[in-house]
Amino acid sequence: MPTDVKIKKGLRLNLKGEATKTFEQAEKSKTIALRPANFYSLVPKMVLKEGAKLKAGDEVFFSKYSDKTRVVSPVSGTLKEVRRGAKRKILDVIIEADETQEYKDFGVMDPLKSDSSEVKERIFSTGLGILLNQRPYNVPANADDTPKAIYISAYNTAPLTGSAEFILKDRVEFFQAGINALTKLTGGIVYLGVDKQSASFLKDIENVEVLNISGPHPAGNVGTLIHETEPMNRGERVWTVNPEDVAIIGEQFKTGKYNAQRTVAVTGTSAKNRLYFKTIAGSEVKSVLKDFEDNSRIISGNVLTGEKVEADGYLNFFANELTVIPEGNEYRMFGWLPFKDNNIHSMSKTSLSWLFPKKKYEVNTNINGEERALVVTGEMEEVMPLDIFPMQLIKACMAGDIEKMESLGIYEVVPEDFALIDYTNTSKIEAQSIIRSGLDIMLTEVG
Template sequence: MANIKLKKGFDLILKGQLTSDAITPANASPTYAIMPDDFQGIVPRMDVKEGQSVQAGATIYHDKNHEQIKVTAPVAGVVKEVRRGERRKIEAIIIEPDGSGRQVTHDKTAPVKKLLLESGLWVMMRQRPYDVVPAPDVAPRDIVVTCFDSAPLAPSLMHLLADDVRYVAPGVKALKELTDGNVYLCFRPNEEIDIDDAQVMTVQGPHPAGNAGVQLANIKPVNKGEVVWTLDVLTLARIGKLVKTGVVDFDTVVAVTGEGVSTPRLLKATMGCSILSLLQDDNVHDMRIISGNVLT
């Protein structure tokens, strides 16, 4: 096990930090959205129309340049709206849930690459350089998994992982089939776990120590002509669960934090839920709402 010590950076202390590790169910969201801008490098081509009923895990759109890359629905329901902007750019696909719980089951015996592409989990990984969705026809030199988030107000990823830690090893095994190089797992000290087929690293230092790009630069920088993939440990566990069960887990835990929040908390929700549904218990009408890292 190798240890990386970083000196540059700064841990910004903001008001509204979590005071409890308890995870509670979020309020039901009236709609769920898929935002194509979340998946840089993809030119969307719709596979469904407004008014069409879909299952959770069903293909919503694919990439124009790599048709095998698919983005899937996080919930079962009806496609309520395909929202377009200037020059008919697709800005969001809105799904109204039907509460049926219908979900696509994938063939877990299929090759790992095909399974990730069909399930939609492929688009949750990133390719370096450029931080875009990986091209399926280019094999990565290595794969880097960050197992902590050092950004202000961010929760512990290992705490959010909870019982799904058992899917980390199957996830690593699956990723090893996609590269001839190494799969690196980067932890905070005292949070690391030993996983076969993975190179376990510990990283010390202030933010941005949890940034996959920073970790990569200190492990083995990307040289001209090389490609490396990055993802977080929660995505890794989803991959492991998919190859074990054939089903994608669209559940997620959201940290609702900041000075304007009445009670900072962790909420269990479904990907794509409305942010306002997470803030029903807070008076945030005059507040700026930030989704994601407060520094970006």
């Protein structure tokens, strides 16, 4: 029997620039980038040197702190360059892709007929473990842990995001195989969040507990699902997986090949080719983005949590969106006057946009002001469905107070849970960055 997850606090952001639900094969990316920064907290140790030949699935680097946390190549080709920064920190590992792809053969395995230890060994030894994230801290999963539950959200309520249901419609068999493998990693439940209003094939997936999601963003966030089903306490671990990564895991079990296919929805009003492109994780931005307006910002991810990338850069390894919106580098004359710009979305009713909740708006990157003092207004609580005090937690993170962070629920949150606070609060603080710094303190001091 499916469980309903319904929230009332939050915000429905209706923005212009959605991708048309049509698949297109992206231009083949000549090079692929593996960026350690995409695997937060991972300090890489290289396995191969520049010039080495490799197949898709060959190990490229592993974590300094655990050789079971491995990153493998998404393509076959040549390790072209290891880009380093200050103190020889590895920034990018660039792989030049072959014209014809070769795959390392891991062999076929039926997870339902295999022992849990065998499935776990397979996942972490073949580089699939990097697709699993651990809560708390939102870092790569530790192979030595056993999570109390595993969560997958196939309903992203953030604006201008790709539809997981559409992305997975041709990969249902692999998705089911991936679910079967994940059930062997936990003694608890594998939860799958879906849109309650949709007659989705995902509701028929076996070996999961379906969560019917309804409500405004962040209803579809994994953090919301955890909070509503099995809230976390100190010392507990849960793992989370992106829907398309479940299909990657399943395909490797069924075919023996590591196929790091990434479906990227190109969205945003500045992009002219708003479609779903099939490419490879870590591909060049220009392989999917051909035509966009000048003076635009390219974001790998969605408008709330994505990262800025350049046109000659690379996609985030995990992102299913590439969003292009206008740069907000123009001042608004008398922008502080209420009811002057009624075409701008507002939560504070300083424009008449609140009278038209279903209207779609065009946004840019302008934050309409500079950082100001934190004032108790209740704004943050309006968009925070979790049972926490967001402003007090932000202050505790800024102060680095470990005891207060613990008592205020730091283990339950990750930066994306505070994305709407970044968007709505009048103080203009970077709440997501502050929460990330607080999590880093906890990771270092508590572990």
